[in-house]
Amino acid sequence: MQLDPVEYAILSQSLIAAAREMGAKLIRSAYSTILREARDGSAALLDARGQTVAQAELIPMQLGTIGRIFGPCAAMFPPQTLKPGEVLFINDPYSGGQHLQDVFIFHPVHVDGEVIGFAASVAHHLDLGGGSPGLNPAAVDVYSEGLIIPPMKIDLERDWHGGGFERLLRANVRVPQQTMGDFDAQMAANAVGVLRMQELAKRYGVAKLRATMAALQDYSETRMRTAIAAVPDGVYVGEDAVDDDGISDAPLPVRATVTVRGESISVDFSGTSPQVRTNLNAPFASTVSATVSAIKAALTSPDIPFNDGAMRPIDVEAPLGSLLNPRHPAPVRARMEACSRAWNAVMKALAQAVPERVIACGFDTTTSFCLSHLRSQGWSVYLEVYGGGFGATAESDGCDGVDNPLSNCSNTPVEAMDQDFSFFRVTDYALRPDSAGVGQHRGGAGFIRRIEILEDGTRLALYSDRFRRAPEGLFGGGTGATGWCEIERDGQRIPTRSKDQMELRKGDIVTLALGGGAGYGEAARRDPAALARDIEDGLVTVPAGAG
Template structure:
């Protein structure tokens, strides 16, 4: 139908506002620190066919591909078969999901008996069973990583609120209060989305709401195609490397060819190394998110709504059985690391086409860091997602001590950890001086955190990268510092690898140090005033300032 421009403006912005309100509801209702403080979750509104219309600006990796993730649910449970109270659930990476800890809930939006859309939410859950609390660094297949949920249709009255599905979940997690509380937060967020769309339909009519959902996706497509058309046609290549596969083999290389042809882009990861035996493999849904997020960030304006319309001009392919499109049942828990290398490789290709829009590599490593302890009252599990220093751009330094571009989690405040966990305490939380890559614009600084263990038989488990490698600079910029993790035990310092589980003792101090981002441009071109500011802010030491100035 033909929409009045004023009504379209009101309705489209109302839909976007509803998605953002869902995101706020999700975070404010959460129980665990990983969702409540780190904000590792997202929310969106989909149209009746399950294509993303609007999303909260939270985690790009979780929502860039939410439309494709919904499609296996739609194929098994068409909207015509749904009834009031039904909802759909998935986390299986080999049925369209990402990794098991990200559980997607989809609630149909009924108006006069017709499904006109879906409210969607996803959260990274603190524990979903598996071979170790929080994360199983030793997993050699997906079954060891947690409870697998294929596309399922459930009913709120029958399967939740003490029903069979809720009891099944509760029985398979180590921290049921936090995990089930976070599931309830997802349901609350979806309820808000359902209500807001129903209110719009009641006020403006169902036909106009549906037409707005379609028009908003078409608008994003037009803007994306116009932005791509400004990029010179051609094929541009990039690559990036992970340190190793967690079993001593490496480096592991991601390769990409980005072909620009008029208003469309093809992203082909042919030549990428084969899948590995550890959890670093990346499901294809995550690869779509990584590729599209990089292209949108580099080539387009931030005011373009990120929805399925924005995906239409872009195709992504990767060889089956490769690191970025593994065969079942390869483990995928740490898929964010390989996805980040895909992001780096695409950005390298973009730098050849439009150098002024590219940024240097950041530390760009999701370090999922978990401390766990089985106490008298049951399991206590702390999990946080760390970033590092951001890459520098043509007109800006990299951000200091932030998450990577695909994750966007916040750092959990020390006070929140003190409130929730009794078996450790934070003794240091600081920027790492001289961790930034030098350049006309410097990379972002990394940071470190130290944890003193206050109980016997605690466990640290984490996966990270760039402990031997480092974030590369761009156009003459220097590389950032590498990461490391150490355990101080009495007078001994134990250096740990980048992917490990390690038993701890009372009194141990675990220090995780994240690396910095690469610099952009020649270091000699950096103004002296900026070097002086970095020294004053503690980003660099006096010796580094003197060396840089000379």
């Protein structure tokens, strides 16, 4: 269909606005702090084939491959067989999902008895069972990490609102009010997406809406191919590493071979570490999301819609049985550590081709930090995802104290924690001195948080990275600081590993220090006034040769 340019502009921007409205509805309706405050969820609109058309600007990692996650659902339940009121669920990492805590829900959009698209949402759920509240660092397989939901279809009237499927979920989680409330938030977000697509179809017609969805994907593809074509053809190799597997001290290398050929780009992760026994493995869908996000961030401008069209020129491969494409049933909860190193490896490779477009390594680590406590009325579970400092670029310093580029979560306000949790309190929360990597442009500063434990029997569980290996600078930039965590108890300091769990006592002080980003360019070339401000603010020490 030949689209009128004005109508196309209205319809395409309406679809993008609808996806953003879904994201706002998801966050505002949420119950848990991980979704309500940290915003660890996403929303999108898909076409009838399940390919992404528009998405909210929330978590790139969750939505980069949502079409691939939808695929196994569609294979089992063909879209045109779905009836009004039927929705699709999935969280199985080995059926296209990412990790069990990210549950995807797809609502079909029916118009005149035909499915014309899907409203989709995903949320990180506070607890889905498994061997430990909120987070199980000791998981030896995916079964230990929580309840597995294979591709399945439910009828909302029969299976939800007190129905069998909802009761099954409720019976398997430790904090049913928050978890089931967040599921309802996903339902509400999807309902908004369904309504908006139906309104657009009624006003402009199904044919124009379909044509607009296809044209919007084609537009993203064209822009992406144009951006790739501007990169010199060649083969570029980058490498980084996860600190360790939580058992031994050996690093886990992640190697990316990036091949640019005309308007297309391929990334091969051959040479990456084999899969490990702990939960650091990344399902292939996560690896693809991380890779595409890195390429888009480096090569394109923010105004290109991130949909299936943008992914067409990109091919990603990772050996089966590797850290980035494990065999079932390897645990995968902490997949973000390996995926962040995939991001870093791709950035380092692209730095050889387009040095002015890339970002130096940041702390780039998902620090998943969980405190839980069992009371007479049930479990109380706090979980937050922390970031650190961003790497610097050719034009600017790195951001201070933010989540990593793949996750994009917000820091939970201390006031929100005080409101929801009475078994601990935050006593210190500040940017971390001397954590930023020096350079012509400095890295971002990390931050430090201290938490006082107010009840015996509190459990700590965490996974993180960059406790051993500092983020590396580009073109002479300095390294950022590594992270650490320790417990202060009776005058003693008890260090934790980056992947650890332990029982805490009343009066313990947990200190978590997140590292900073690396610098870009030689420190001697930094503007003297900017360097003076850095030193005055305590973000860096005076570097050798900086004058």
